[in-house]
Each structure stands twice: as C-alpha cells, then as structure tokens.
Amino acid sequence: MKHSILILGGTAEARQLAGQMAGDRRYAVELSLAGRTRSPVEQPVPVRIGGFGGAEGLADYLRRRDVKLLIDATHPYAARMSHNAVEAARLAEVPMIALRREPWQRQEGDLWHDVGSVPQAVSALGDRPRRVFLTLGRQELLPFEAAPQHHYLIRSVDPIEPALDLPQARYLTDRGPFVEADERSLLQGNEIEVIVAKNSGGPASYGKIAAARALGIEVVLIQRPELPEVASVDSVEEVLSRIDHILPPL
C-alpha cells in the first residue's frame, strides 16, 4: 500500500521533486504535464500528458486514482491550472500544497519596465524600430505581429510553426538553463536593445536578466498573474518536509 501523489508539473522544480520522491517506497508519484513541448525532458516518475478538462475533470481524476495529495508545481504563469487545482482539491476533498518559485527582485542597475500583459509589452516597445529579444511561449508571441517595425530574435524550446507574420524575425530553438556568459554573447552578438520576458524566477532563465543588467539593456518584464491563496512553499525541500505532516503514516 502506497500513498498516491499527483504532481502538476512543467517546471524544473517539479522534476526535482519527483526525483526526490521516486525512491521513497511510501509514495506512488505521478507527474502531469500540459504537453506544451514536443519532446519533454525525461522524468524520474510515470508521466501523464494533457489537460484534465477543467477543475471538475481534475477532481474526477483525483477521485478515480484515489490521490492522497495534490502538489501544484506548475509554472508561475500557468494561473488557470493553479486555480483549477485549488478547486479540484476542494471538490475531491484532497489535501494540496503549492510549490511556488519566488519572483526575481529588481537589483541596482536593472533597467526593468514592468507591464501587466503581453499587449502592454508590445506597446512598451514604442514606435521607433528596435532590436528585440523575445523569450515567450508561442501563444504570447502573436500580439507582436501588431508591431512589425521591430527586428526580433525569438527563442523557444520548439520551433515556432507557422512562423509569425513579422518581416524581421529570426528564430532560435534552445532549452535552458542559460548561463549569464552565454546570454551576454547572444545579446551583444545580435545587438539587442530590449528584452521582453516573464518574471519566471529561479536560476535557469536568470542569465539573460543578469546579462541585461551588465550590458545596460532594458527588460520589459511581464508581471505575474494572480494565483489562488493556498498553502505554499518555495523549495523542493520544504515540500518534502511538509508531506510527512500532511499524509498519515502507512
């Protein structure tokens, strides 16, 4: 008999957490991915892929699998999934905990321009043509078609297909982590004047933020969406220490 645990993932932390729990004979852990990337990195526990069909679909899943603990370790911008998780845990009466990465904090020398949404980021670039580095998901790129005057360098995990309707866009596929020295070369080599990014937090994508600070490059930073109030911690270790208090001994 094991405790069945579902981790909502898509982040490095979710993978690390699953890895730490994989060898523990008290737990049967499953990791859930949205299926946003074509070839997700290998995971240390069984994986299921794709949406559940809203909060009710997830609640059904939790009941059917007799899940004893739901862990929301999704990306901080995956707000819909986080809201669904809270509602599903309530409906299925399953305890839940969230693993939430702290946002990056502004440091001296950062030239950050905070905006509330992708369309606001597009406006913040202004009318004058600029050389822009975009590190956003595919759905978030479409609004930039409204600003074809800029020269874009777009980095994504999977190729952007079909390409955007932009006359001056170049594409780069790569998967993090990205270190500062490489990001610095990329920014300099492409004469980037401004970066548009999410405040993802964590070290894996911070290299471009540090490089921008060193080079005096502006960063248009899309602020985080509002997430539901729920018991949350900000490290894998804290999740592990909480689990023993939440789940009864076997």
Ligand code: NAP
């Ligand atoms: P979202 O808007 O919160 O989720 C949309 C729907 O996708 C959810 O309602 C759910 O479908 C499904 N979903 C999301 N995460 C899931 C998971 N772990 N397991 C199973 N289904 C999941 O999130 P998003 O559309 O994926 O992304 C929003 C933002 O987060 C974007 O900025 C994106 O770049 C960023 N982001 C997301 C991920 C990720 O793994 N999702 C990773 C990195 C960055 P149902 O309602 O049908 O259950």
